Structure formats: structure tokens, C-alpha cells
Amino acid sequence: xxxxxxxxxxxxxxxxxxxxxxxxxxxxxxxxxxxxxxxxxxxxxxxxxxxxxxxxxxxxxxxxxxxxxxxxxxxxxxxxxxxxxxxxxxxxxxxxxxxxxxxxxxxxxxxxxxxxxxxxxxxxxxxxxxxxxxxxxxxxxxxxxxxxxxxxxxxxxxxxxxxxxxxxxxxxxxxxxxxxxxxxxxxxxxxxxxxxxxxxxxxxxxxxxxxxxxxxxxxxxxxxxxxxxxxxxxxxxxxxxxxxxxxxxxxxxxx
Numbered sequence: 001x002x003x004x005x006x007x008x009x010x011x012x013x014x015x016x017x018x019x020x021x022x023x024x025x026x027x028x029x030x031x032x033x034x035x036x037x038x039x040x041x042x043x044x045x046x047x048x049x050x051x052x053x054x055x056x057x058x059x060x061x062x063x064x065x066x067x068x069x070x071x072x073x074x075x076x077x078x079x080x081x082x083x084x085x086x087x088x089x090x091x092x093x094x095x096x097x098x099x100x101x102x103x104x105x106x107x108x109x110x111x112x113x114x115x116x117x118x119x120x121x122x123x124x125x126x127x128x129x130x131x132x133x134x135x136x137x138x139x140x141x142x143x144x145x146x147x148x149x150x151x152x153x154x155x156x157x158x159x160x161x162x163x164x165x166x167x168x169x170x171x172x173x174x175x176x177x178x179x180x181x182x183x184x185x186x187x188x189x190x191x192x193x194x195x196x197x198x199x200x201x202x203x204x205x206x207x208x209x210x211x212x213x214x215x216x217x218x219x220x221x222x223x224x225x226x227x228x229x230x231x232x233x234x235x236x237x238x239x240x241x242x243x244x245x246x247x248x249x250x251x252x253x254x255x
Contacts, residue, residue: 004209006036011051011213013244017108017158018055018214019062019221021115021237022180023244024158024188025052025214027108031248033206042093043202046195050202051210052188055218056158056181062222063178070171074179077139077146077161078186084147085187089194092152109245111159115238121230122172135169142168147187158184159241173233174226181222 010032017023026048033044063069146160158180165176196202221240225233 003037003205006032007206007209008213011210011215012217013247014048014051014210014214015055015217015219016221016240017244018052018181018184019059019218019223020177020225020233020240021111022056022059022158022162022177022184023108023241024048024184025055025210027159028244028248029210029214033210037206039203039206042195042199045092046192046199047202047207047210049188049192049195050207051214053185053192054211055214056185056188058215059218059222060178060182060185062219062226063174063181066174066178066226068174068226069178069182070175071179071182073135073139073169074182076136077143078183080140080143081147081161081183081187082190084144085190086194088148088152089191090198093198108159108241108248111163112238112241112243112245115234115241117238119231119234119238120166120173120176121234122166122170124172124175127171127175138164138168173230173237177225177237 010029011025013028013032014023014025017028018025026045029048029051030041030044033039033047034041039047060069064071142160142164146164149160161180161183162176165171165179166173171179225236228236
């Protein structure tokens with residue numbers, strides 16, 4: 001029962017983060033499993049990435065149905081992200097547990113504050129005015145960095161993509177989140193698979209509990225986000241990320 005409660009709570013945070021902001025589930029699930037259930041960091045990241053797959057996929061489907069998903073340009077970034085997710089995952093297997101996870105905590109907290117203080121109010125019209133060639137080059141370069149981060153620490157990839165899509169590529173927030181979760185569904189699958197191949201299958205109880213809880217709350221968050229106004233979504237995203245970032249920081253401090 002204790003393990004179920006921990007996995008359910010972790011899934012709530014991970015699902016809300018994924019549905020609202022395209023956040024990797026590993027940013028929440030990994031520190032929870034490591035701190036409260038004593039799992040090795042590499043196994044915890046593998047479970048979290050597996051939880052990300054369906055949660056990101058259902059979120060991408062919801063955003064896509066509401067025409068808030070850029071598949072064409074998303075595929076360009078995804079190609080380089082996928083390749084370097086494998087590279088990052090392999091290198092992660094060679095380093096100590098303490099090396100993994102710290103970056104995503106601060107990324108989540110700072111990005112949450114950013115959405116509250118300086119919301120993204122870009123329109124789809126201004127987004128589409130960006131040069132296609134410039135966007136492709138930027139997507140490839142940024143995808144390399146995002147992929148390595150996602151594979152190495154199992155977290156931060158979604159946050160990095162959201163930051164890049166809104167601040168560098170000029171996406172409006174809903175399309176940025178929709179495109180981010182679309183890419184994360186594939187990168188999370190690649191990362192989880194490589195973690196399981198390298199480190200072996202994790203405890204199935206934790207895997208099933210985390211996947212189910214994350215999927216449920218990601219679906220709820222994505223449906224709400226697509227109905228909300230840009231201003232409301234910015235505030236909601238900022239609050240969710242700030243609270244999650246602070247909570248993860250506290251969990252890491254306990255650990």
C-alpha cells in the first residue's frame with residue numbers, strides 16, 4: 001500500500017506536468033522513487049521514462065485534436081533528439097547515481113517562475129512567420145542538446161524543448177506544449193527501452209502503478225489546457241511547474 005501511494009502521488013505530479021507543460025515524468029517520479037522507495041537512480045529513471053511514453057502520447061493526441069501540434073517541424077527536432085537520447089542513456093549507465101537529476105529540478109522551478117512573471121503570449125500567426133529554413137537548423141542543433149539531456153538524466157528534455165520552442169523558435173504556448181509532448185512520447189520510449197536493455201527490467205509493481213497514475217492525470221491536464229485561454233494556461237503552467245520544482249527540491253534535500 002505504501003508503494004502504491006508513493007507511485008500514485010508521483011504520477012499526479014508527473015501527469016500534471018506532462019499535460020500542462022510537456023514536462024518529463026522523470027523529473028517528478030525519479031526523485032520520489034529514489035527517496036521514498038529506495039530504488040537505484042538508473043532503475044527509477046527507466047520507470048519514469050516508461051511512464052512518460054503513454055502520458056506524452058495521450059497528451060499529444062489531445063493537443064493534436066485541438067490543432068495545437070506542429071508535427072512537421074516536430075519530426076525534424078525529434079530525429080536528432082532520438083539519436084542523442086541513446087548516447088546520453090549509455091553514458092548515464094557509467095556514472096554515479098548522484099550525477100543524475102539535479103539539473104531538471106532547477107530547470108522546472110525556473111521555467112515555472114518564468115511563465116508566471118513573463119508569460120508566452122505569441123500568436124499562431126506570428127509563429128508561422130518564422131523562416132522555415134532557420135527553424136529546421138535550430139531544431140537540429142537544439143535537438144542534439146535536448147536528446148543528450150533526456151537520455152543522461154531522464155529529465156529536463158521536455159522542459160528544454162518547451163523553452164526552445166517558445167523562446168527560440170517562437171511557438172505559441174499550446175502548440176509548443178503539444179509539439180513537445182509529441183516528441184517526448186518517442187524520446188521517452190527510446191530512453192526507457194535503452195535503460196531496460198542496459199540495466200534490466202525494473203520492478204513491475206512500481207512500473208504499472210506509475211504508468212497508470214501518470215496517464216490518468218496527464219489526460220486530465222491536457223484536456224483542461226486545451227480549453228484554457230493563453231493567459232490562464234500560462235498561469236496554470238507556471239504554478240504547476242513552480243510547485244513541482246519546489247517539491248522536487250525538498251524531496252532531493254530529504255534524500
